[in-house]
Amino acid sequence: MLPTQPVPVSALAQRLACEFRGDASHLIDSVGSVTHATRSQITFVVDQRRANEILASDAGAVIVRAEDAGLITDRPVLIHDDPYYAYALLAQYFSPRPRARASVHASAVVEPSASVDPSAEIGPLVYIAPDAKIAAGVRIHAGVRIGRGSSVGADTEIFPNVVLYHGCQVGERCVLHAGVVLGADGFGYAPHKGQWTKIPQTGGVIIGNDVEIGANTTIDRGALDDTEIGDGVKLDNQIQIGHNCKIGAHTAIAGCVGIAGSTRIGKHCMIGGAAMLAGHFDICDNVVISAGTLIASDIKKPGRYTGVFPTVEHSLWRKMAVKIRKLSS
Amino acid sequence: MLPTQPVPVSALAQRLACEFRGDASHLIDSVGSVTHATRSQITFVVDQRRANEILASDAGAVIVRAEDAGLITDRPVLIHDDPYYAYALLAQYFSPRPRARASVHASAVVEPSASVDPSAEIGPLVYIAPDAKIAAGVRIHAGVRIGRGSSVGADTEIFPNVVLYHGCQVGERCVLHAGVVLGADGFGYAPHKGQWTKIPQTGGVIIGNDVEIGANTTIDRGALDDTEIGDGVKLDNQIQIGHNCKIGAHTAIAGCVGIAGSTRIGKHCMIGGAAMLAGHFDICDNVVISAGTLIASDIKKPGRYTGVFPTVEHSLWRKMAVKIRKLSS
């Protein structure tokens, strides 16, 4: 947000603890994409085939693997084992998250029994219920609602209009985007004579550290036990996570995914957009689920799983559909 | 939320009007799951095969069917035709919903022409528009917006940041979870020379009694007539219901389902997560639609309907996809 001072390439190399070649004094003020980077920007390349694009670009400097360094000799290069990761670190350096400005906005409503660290920032028109706990360095933007007895860990940022029900715990350094709802009742009813009798949902929601949750994503509270999201999990927008799910650390889930209740997902999984996981199944560590795929059984072996109908022109699809219907006879 | 007094097993049996066996005076203070229930908790079993788990558990008492009562002789049993339903009733008894505390928070904005029953609870930073009507015992949490002329029936609870547009009617004893939007415009446009001309959406939304609506679910207002949700309908999170839909009483719909405009769904239907119903179709009573299934025609016969591609390891899926594409030739 704030303009950052330009720094010489050599200082960036020092920051990344990596080697560099070329003009040490060339000044860089931000990161850029391969195709749009300007003279004062640094970009990265991980694919040798894109080296020509770099040469045709205005990029002021490039992060490359050692084996690709020889391809780019007309401008400074930083040599790093993992150029995309190094690029991410520099992007964070040039665009740091704003820190909390210790303050409670005059229009916020904070119940007397809530505990708010003096270093936290409570924005306009926020409501913080009794017995809630807001730790040091937390930023809470306009219109957020923190429920009774819920807690927010240090340095977490909560964007506008997020809702935490009662009894939710959010870890440290998390980011919750606008419209997120944590702790709504799980979908639990006992059928009886054609009607549904509600099962009270008395568990909570526990979010680990370094978790990011995308806009309008919902995570239900547990029925009896808690719903748990592990450390370092990254959730995109519009995801629904049912009651009692457990998501393992460092798993990443793309937008529009639905996860029915009591699903356990391992660590280091990747779930593609709009995938749907029916409930009460276990997914082991290191599983990749393709976009649009429905999972309705346990997955016990790491690997990638897919189940989507191939997309074709509609007239061809009609022919395919007729033949597939015949498979049931 | 509040700790409940422990009660003897005999009192629970009396409450359920059912038989019991074993120590009448054993004290119970809450419900628990088969595997985690403690000495002071009651659980239930509907599957004979799980009786062994009960015997290995600490559960203080168990609700069982008459035919299973003989399997559990080491602790008190309540004998009920429908153990899961009986369990739900006891769970409600031990975790009652908090009642409205008659009050209007000082930070709420209530227009003078709105009518708010004195027994209702209006939370912080709520806005209630002109001519809205809030009935007795209603609880409205922080940040809710009630539109012009909308009405909320007795004992309904509305969680934070819900939005009701103008002209929406919500019945009695409903629960609307955070982020629900009722009465946004339906998606109606007339195409003309490559552009879209909006059709004003002048109908309303009518929600019956005892309806529960999950977090961030949206229900559009009708184009001319109303969108109608029948009594006892249960909607999970992140559902989209288009304009002029009619959902029959006691139908349950899981998360992430999309229902396009003018769809009529019968009574006592169950729709699995992420199913999609294309618009202008009729689904009769007692239909079950599997998760992830697309419905694009009327369903006139009760039963279960499915249409999902089987999920397999990605390398196998590639082979299947190639063969399916060939079906179009």
Added chain:
Amino acid sequence: MLPTQPVPVSALAQRLACEFRGDASHLIDSVGSVTHATRSQITFVVDQRRANEILASDAGAVIVRAEDAGLITDRPVLIHDDPYYAYALLAQYFSPRPRARASVHASAVVEPSASVDPSAEIGPLVYIAPDAKIAAGVRIHAGVRIGRGSSVGADTEIFPNVVLYHGCQVGERCVLHAGVVLGADGFGYAPHKGQWTKIPQTGGVIIGNDVEIGANTTIDRGALDDTEIGDGVKLDNQIQIGHNCKIGAHTAIAGCVGIAGSTRIGKHCMIGGAAMLAGHFDICDNVVISAGTLIASDIKKPGRYTGVFPTVEHSLWRKMAVKIRKLSS
């Protein structure tokens, strides 16, 4: 919303600049559907087969194509090349959008450096951040949050609890429905040793003129460049649009669609409900994508594309699924 004065059929024909037949003085006060229209309502017919329904209806007048005018002789007809479009124009005439009442509600929080046109309407409990710009005739409903430096063009209406992050631009005459989130961070992380390192999202969101965005739809800000929605685009509810997408003018997208990052969609496309577009692909102009279809490659030829498994009774589906699984062998 407000009752409109009845007007003679001849005045409506004059307004549409079209021919009419029948009683010029018959009074019309609103539009209605073919089956429910009353004596004082006008409806339309585009399908000759529905002419009999008109004759059996109470509709006071009918908009028809010239070739169908002879079928309806018992009441006034307006003759128009595009009856549905003409109907939309009359519906807008009878139900005009309320105009902004120049005002800032006392409970709104508007930062001093924000610029709000005196003709704009700022509702209760709204927050407008520093350096935001609100143009003439804008209506902002209760609980909306406008981020730092964001701008809203003339005559745009923003319904309750919408969130604009910093640096979002919304054009003129747009409608943003409740719960919309513009400008949350895109889903961008660099993987490194089993963990995810965030790539700061420093682009913005640019929304053209005459765009409508449905309830709870989310549009992420760009990673470096902007996410762009073209003029006249219509988005239904619960849509997710990832970072750096570009949506061409006058494209319409139905509810629950997910569009992964860096997807480019052409002009005049139509995307059916719950379709999913995997990222980094280009869809050309004039493409129709069927509901529930997954797109995972470029589309370079206009036309309709489909990829959904045919839905059948569950027992038949089981047989089909077994045979399809065999295709992988």
